[in-house]
Amino acid sequence: METSADDTGVCDGRSPDEGRSIGETVRATGMSVDTLRFFEREGLLLRPVPRNAAGRRVYERADVDWLLLVARLRASGMPVATVARFAELVRSGPGNxxxxxxxxxxxxxxxxxxxxxxxxxxxxxxxxxxxxxxxxxxxxxxxxxxxxxxxxxxxx
CATH class of the missing domain: 1.20.5 (Single alpha-helices involved in coiled-coils or other helix-helix interfaces)
Structure with missing residues (x-):
């Protein structure tokens, strides 16, 4: 099985496509649950986070990678509105x-x-x-x- 590594090089033992709970995503990103939910509400994610049959959010490796970038942009002072604009541009696909x-x-x-x-x-x-x-x-x-x-x- 192919496993993925986070930005620190730590292998989490999952395939890149395997879903992660909000708790696992919190541990992978160092963010709080409230921060993840805030980012979602503010449109900072690239896609709506899907939910499993129990209604719980399921994050993919690509979501975690994006969240790590968003965290860096915010930590370096990028305003939420600018991050949202950047996410909007990325979501809209090629050409911009x-x-x-x-x-x-x-x-x-x-x-x-x-x-x-x-x-x-x-x-x-x-x-x-x-x-x-x-x-x-x-x-x-x-x-x-x-x-x-x-x-x-x-x-x-």
Whole structure:
């Protein structure tokens, strides 16, 4: 039997077409049940999730793969509406790849800008750590940026 591996390379012992319960999908994706249901309600999935005879959702490997991508898009700051638009484009099939590409490029630009801003923030933090390390090492840390009470009548 052919088995599938998730993005971490962990083999789950299933054929790629074998269905997974919502609990198994939660474990495979690291998402909560509420998140999976939210993604479904918001139109972020590529297809309606089929249900078994008992009415329970049954996810396929392709659903899990898509959910992992959606999780990355959301974690990197893509708004729900943009993920929904991307899913809509994918669902509609061939012919709109240029639109999908532009959507992803826009998101990539936004992520790169956030990374650059975080790099600047990190540099400030590094500098502050260096200052505090020096003061602690030299025994001169007392009063470093200690709040100074305002004199009566001073503006805050």
């Amino acid at each position: 790849e240029a639109l999908r590409l532009e959507l992803l490029r826009e998101h990539e630009r936004a992520v790169r800008a956030r990374i650059a801003a975080l790099g600047e923030d990190l540099e400030i933090i590094r500098n502050k750590v260096t200052v505090y390390e020096r003061h602690v090492r030299e025994g001169t840390a007392a009063g470093v940026w200690a709040p100074v009470p305002s004199a009566p009548g001073d503006a805050p």
